[in-house]
Amino acid sequence: MRVKALQVIFACFFALTGVWLYYLQIIKGPFYSDLSYKNSIRLLDINAARGNIYDRRGKIIAGNTLSFGVYIVPQEAEDIDGTLEKLSKIVGVSKSVLERNYKRNRTAPFAPCELTRGVPKKTAIAIEESRFKMPGVLVKEILARKYYYGPAFSHVVGYTGEIDALELELLKPYGYNIKDQIGKDGVERFCDRTLRGRDGGMQIQVDNRGRQVKVMSYRRPKGGNGINLTIDAGLQKEVYNLFNDRPGAAIFMNPENGEILSLVSSPSYDPNSVLLSAIKDKASPLLNRAIMGVYPPGSIFKIITGITGLETNSIRPDTGFVCSGKLDVGKDEFNCWNKDGHGYVDLTKAIAWSCNVYFYHTGLLAGADKLGEFAGIFGLGKKTGVELFGESRGFVPAKEWKKSEKKEIWYPGDTANFSIGQGYLLVTPLQLVRMIGCIANGGALVQPHILKRPKGGEAIDFKKYISKVSKEHIDAIRQGMRQSVADIDGTGNNAATKTVSISAKTGTVQVGPGIAPHGWFAGFAPSDKPEVCFVVFMENVGSGGDAPAEIARLALEYWFRK
Numbered sequence: 059m060r061v062k063a064l065q066v067i068f069a070c071f072f073a074l075t076g077v078w079l080y081y082l083q084i085i086k087g088p089f090y091s092d093l094s095y096k097n098s099i100r101l102l103d104i105n106a107a108r109g110n111i112y113d114r115r116g117k118i119i120a121g122n123t124l125s126f127g128v129y130i131v132p133q134e135a136e137d138i139d140g141t142l143e144k145l146s147k148i149v150g151v152s153k154s155v156l157e158r159n160y161k162r163n164r165t166a167p168f169a170p171c172e173l174t175r176g177v178p179k180k181t182a183i184a185i186e187e188s189r190f191k192m193p194g195v196l197v198k199e200i201l202a203r204k205y206y207y208g209p210a211f212s213h214v215v216g217y218t219g220e221i222d223a224l225e226l227e228l229l230k231p232y233g234y235n236i237k238d239q240i241g242k243d244g245v246e247r248f249c250d251r252t253l254r255g256r257d258g259g260m261q262i263q264v265d266n267r268g269r270q271v272k273v274m275s276y277r278r279p280k281g282g283n284g285i286n287l288t289i290d291a292g293l294q295k296e297v298y299n300l301f302n303d304r305p306g307a308a309i310f311m312n313p314e315n316g317e318i319l320s321l322v323s324s325p326s327y328d329p330n331s332v333l334l335s336a337i338k339d340k341a342s343p344l345l346n347r348a349i350m351g352v353y354p355p356g357s358i359f360k361i362i363t364g365i366t367g368l369e370t371n372s373i374r375p376d377t378g379f380v381c382s383g384k385l386d387v388g389k390d391e392f393n394c395w396n397k398d399g400h401g402y403v404d405l406t407k408a409i410a411w412s413c414n415v416y417f418y419h420t421g422l423l424a425g426a427d428k429l430g431e432f433a434g435i436f437g438l439g440k441k442t443g444v445e446l447f448g449e450s451r452g453f454v455p456a457k458e459w460k461k462s463e464k465k466e467i468w469y470p471g472d473t474a475n476f477s478i479g480q481g482y483l484l485v486t487p488l489q490l491v492r493m494i495g496c497i498a499n500g501g502a503l504v505q506p507h508i509l510k511r512p513k514g515g516e517a518i519d520f521k522k523y524i525s526k527v528s529k530e531h532i533d534a535i536r537q538g539m540r541q542s543v544a545d546i547d548g549t550g551n552n553a554a555t556k557t558v559s560i561s562a563k564t565g566t567v568q569v570g571p572g573i574a575p576h577g578w579f580a581g582f583a584p585s586d587k588p589e590v591c592f593v594v595f596m597e598n599v600g601s602g603g604d605a606p607a608e609i610a611r612l613a614l615e616y617w618f619r620k
Contacts, residue, residue: 106255107201109282111215111245113291114317114510118206120215120246125202126182127175128195130160133167135194142173144192148184149177165236170196172237203239207291209326210298213346214289214446214508216244217329245287245508248445255282286510288317296616297322300609305341306596307348307487308609309506310617313495313582313591316504318444320613321488323347349442349449352484353595356565356602357549358578359433359479361497361535363417363424364405366432368531372423375534378404381415390471392418395566409538410548412564414478421477426468429476430456435524436493437503438485444506452489455482479565490580491593497535498582498591501527539563540585550579553607558618559585562610564602574598579606583614590617 111120128149135141142160146153156173164171177185182197189195203218205211221229221238232251234240240254241247258279297308301324310320327336327343336343345351367373383399385392394400394414400407408416421429433439439454455476457468475481488506496503503522539561542550549564562581569575577599582588592614594606 104258104277104279105201105239106257106279107281108203108218108239108255109253110284111253112284112286113289113294114287114319115290116286117291119211119287119289119291120203120205122201123204125175125200126177126179127198127200128173128177128182128185129170129198130173131167131170131194131196132164133194135192141192141195144188145173145185145195148188149174149181163237170198175200176202203329205329207295208328208330209343210295210322211289211291212244212326212329213323213348214244214287214294214321215329216246217242217333218246244446245285247447249285249509252285253282256280288312288319288508288510289321290319290617292620293320293613293617294322296320297609297613298324298326300612301325301596304596304599304605305347306594306599306606307346307351308592308594308613309348309487309491310590310592310613311491311495311504311506313498313504313588316492316495316506317510318506318508319590319617321348321508323351346446346448347595348487349444349446350486351595352450352452352486353576354481354483354567355438355479355485355490356567356576356578357412357414357479358490358563358565358580358593358602359483360409360412360417360477361493361539361563362433362436362438363421363429363477364409364535364538365436365527365531366424366428367420368405368534369432369527370424370428373405373420375405375531378402379408379416379419381413383415385415385418385474387418387422387470387474392471392474405534406538406541409535409563410541410545412542412549417477418474421473422470426457426473426476429473430454432526433483435503435526436496438483438489438493440489442488442492442506444488445509449488450486452486453482453484480568487593487595490578490595491591494580494582494593495591496524497532497539498588500529501532536561536585539581543581549601549603550581550607552603553579553581553611553614555611555615557615558583560611560614561585561588562607564607566601566603569598574600577602577604577606579603579610581610583618590614 107122110118113119128145142153142156146156151174159173160171185197205215218239219242221234221240226234226236241250256279258277293310297320301322303325306324308322309318311318323346325341325343327333380402381394381400383394383397400411400413403413403416433454439452441449441451460466460468472481476483492504492506501524503524542548543553543560543562550562553560553562560581560583562579565578567576577596579602580593582591592610594610596606599605
């Protein structure tokens with residue numbers, strides 16, 4: 059009986075074993091075969107080289123350098139904790155940082171998870187030599203972005219970084235994926251789809267220790283396209299160095315076609331470094347003051363007041379007013395910066411000496427509505443459309459705005475302030491350089507741009523002529539700007555140089571009691587046939603005829619000697 063019982067038990071055991079083997083091999087065989095196949099296959103991305111960025115003469119501004127990244131495949135790692143401990147000693151990164159990166163970047167057991175990047179070649183070789191002790195660890199070549207001029211170009215070129223959740227949601231339809239490096243600011247962001255190229259990849263078979271057996275498929279990456287800027291690298295570096303980290307901005311532009319030769323915002327940041335310190339810096343180095351900063355234009359606006367007076371027949375070029383150092387407007391007294399007064403002045407002298415009283419008279423005669431109208435005609439209060447993100451609109455006040463927003467009527471004193479660029483009026487340095495360009499080229503409002511048109515590309519008309527402004531009136535303004543620099547008593551005389559004739563207007567903006575005023579210096583050169591228009595703005599520097607004029611002079615001397 060015992061033998062029969064044992065026979066039945068063994069028969070049942072073998073029957074169940076047979077059924078189980080049949081289930082595994084016949085019914086579930088394809089599933090496990092496919093799973094085994096997938097476990098032996100690894101997908102490796104090959105990043106495409108990002109396109110280079112060049113200046114107007116073909117000098118490389120941004121390119122790529124070879125770096126190394128360390129990754130781990132979770133399902134192949136025998137001891138994650140021990141492996142991270144060993145890697146920490148080799149790469150010189152704390153274990154806690156590697157653990158944090160592992161938790162943050164882990165997506166799937168079979169997907170390589172990035173632990174750190176920017177590893178030197180010597181360290182990468184050391185990791186490869188120790189891989190048999192650290193199963194699942196990979197070293198991959200990475201193309202890292204390199205900015206050859208550092209902070210001098212940061213506000214123009216921008217920087218790259220890993221795509222975030224919001225960006226991924228918006229850009230996924232265009233082929234962007236998680237972990238992609240994308241442009242975060244400047245031209246890198248504006249031209250990201252041109253620069254980024256198309257990634258490739260490899261499908262490789264590995265053995266049970268994660269070692270490569272063979273390449274099963276390969277897709278070659280396609281590098282991104284390069285772009286050329288209108289910026290001149292030499293001038294850009296020169297202007298940046300002249301600021302010496304003092305807060306402000308400067309723009310030099312071709313007044314005929316709107317090509318920006320230099321665009322500097324100071325202080326700046328190094329796009330090759332970690333930006334955490336720049337984010338925390340109270341000096342706001344990430345702020346592009348050239349296009350984002352909005353400030354009262356001060357006496358630079360007297361150019362618009364003069365044009366408005368001429369075009370409305372409120373004054374003629376030879377119209378004169380007596381400046382005694384102040385002017386009573388209603389119950390208020392409005393001062394000239396020269397408390398002793400300028401005496402009898404016409405338009406040319408008023409611009410050259412920046413006489414407030416002359417422009418109080420002119421603005422009051424023309425009226426606030428007309429001042430606002432001509433400010434808009436010259437592009438103030440409007441975005442220029444330059445190929446950079448974050449441009450501010452500025453603000454041109456009006457009577458209706460004050461009534462609706464401030465719940466106050468517009469007083470004659472508001473018009474007096476408006477006439478000399480104070481009060482509610484706000485502009486960007488880029489708007490002002492476009493306005494100056496219009497004076498320099500005889501009446502065309504150009505489109506400022508930093509991307510150079512490719513050879514053979516479609517021609518673009520960057521000019522929009524202003525029919526309301528006569529050349530005769532523009533010439534009258536230009537004469538005053540020339541005397542501002544050429545006249546020994548002109549407010550812009552500090553910019554005088556034998557290298558090139560300069561025409562300009564100074565501006566000094568009162569900020570508050572006990573605070574040094576902002577300074578503007580804007581103009582063009584040469585005076586007779588302008589090739590360059592410019593604006594230099596400095597925060598809390600004092601008079602625009604001092605440091606801003608000096609920067610403009612030195613930059614123009616560099617440009618025209620070159």
